[in-house]
Amino acid sequence: MAKLTKAFIDKVQPPAEGYRIHWDETVKGYGLRVTAAGKKVFVAQGRVRGKAVIVTIGPFGLYPEDKGRAKAQRILQDMRDGIDPRDVKKQEEAAKVGDARFEVLDGADLTKCLHRLDDEFRGVGRDLPPGDSGQHLLDLPAD
CATH class of the missing domain: 3.30.160.390 (Integrase, DNA-binding domain)
Structure with a gap:
């Protein structure tokens, strides 16, 4: 030593x-x-x-x-x-990943996100009864 x-x-x-x-x-x-x-x-x-x-x-x-x-x-x-320092490191890395997800969502173009959700919602609408399938996510009330 x-x-x-x-x-x-x-x-x-x-x-x-x-x-x-x-x-x-x-x-x-x-x-x-x-x-x-x-x-x-x-x-x-x-x-x-x-x-x-x-x-x-x-x-x-x-x-x-x-x-x-x-x-x-x-x-x-x-x-x-x-x-255990290994557990601390895992928690810190998990927090960084969570922060990165929020940054991506905060920086994303909200309109594009809504249109993508609208497209997905219309796809789900194909399985709905005839009167409900034509409704668009962007047309739904805000509340």
Whole structure:
């Protein structure tokens, strides 16, 4: 174990195959994963509800070692509090997808949407009794 500093990380050589994790001596559970391809990524490893969990913090370069260490400390504290960072990430991604759907609907041309719905409504109308099938969605009352 060594303290993960810029000088140490710059000197780290990639393994012949697979990956190797170099653990930080100051923060237990904070490490640098180095792949055979030479990619260097910060990770945090801890336990959540009794199960071992390892999460990627981000690549070295995008994250300096001190910011990676600070983020690891927050993630590890959350793990000790029983919060699984993988669940948090899934919730954040789901929220982004929901936001994107609203942006598409807000930005869409309302008239085109209504005409498409009208066309679909008329298609459903083919199965209705003779007196009801000619009604258009755009002709319906607004209330």
